[in-house]
Amino acid sequence: MKIKLKILEVNDVTKEYVGWFSDKDVIKFSQNQYRKFTLSGQKKYVKECLKNKNIRLYGIFYKKKHIGNICLTGLISPNKSSEITYVIGDKSLWGKGVASQAISKMISIAKKKYKTNKLFAGVADKNIGSKKILEKNNFKLEGIRKKHLFINNKFYNQLDYGLLL
Numbered sequence: 001m002k003i004k005l006k007i008l009e010v011n012d013v014t015k016e017y018v019g020w021f022s023d024k025d026v027i028k029f030s031q032n033q034y035r036k037f038t039l040s041g042q043k044k045y046v047k048e049c050l051k052n053k054n055i056r057l058y059g060i061f062y063k064k065k066h067i068g069n070i071c072l073t074g075l076i077s078p079n080k081s082s083e084i085t086y087v088i089g090d091k092s093l094w095g096k097g098v099a100s101q102a103i104s105k106m107i108s109i110a111k112k113k114y115k116t117n118k119l120f121a122g123v124a125d126k127n128i129g130s131k132k133i134l135e136k137n138n139f140k141l142e143g144i145r146k147k148h149l150f151i152n153n154k155f156y157n158q159l160d161y162g163l164l165l
Helices: 015-020 039-051 098-112 128-136
Strands: 003-007 055-062 065-073 081-088 118-124 140-151 154-164
Touching: 003 098, 015 039, 015 065, 039 055, 055 098, 065 098, 081 098, 098 118, 098 128, 118 128, 118 140, 128 154
Parallel strands: 081 118
Antiparallel strands: 003 055, 055 065, 065 081, 118 154, 140 154
């Protein structure tokens, strides 16, 4: 399964894309469950990301279909470290290595294009899929924030992962 990453453009925002964020499975461990998503709101968000030098929002595409997003934030940090976040909105592609492949591609982009020294990500301790994906891409567990995340009316520990590039 071969995916492609490209900077997300306003015309990539569709009703299907906005719909990902109302799917309880997709946002199960995400702070996005506390936000309301609309087509116009997401178009505005993408437009703002395109202007902001600190953020690069990429779409994940499979056979020309937008199936998810992967984002780097903190690109202008003097520490040369960036947070990586991702979502695979098309659940039919879950468990097929898409997120792992997207992270692998983003690692290369972060290093070569943005001269990033380190990537980091935080995940809920019960988010087994994300933990496996990060570890498969050589991210190391650097710390645990106890009861740091409040999701679905429950507290979760946040696992902080890092990768030196």
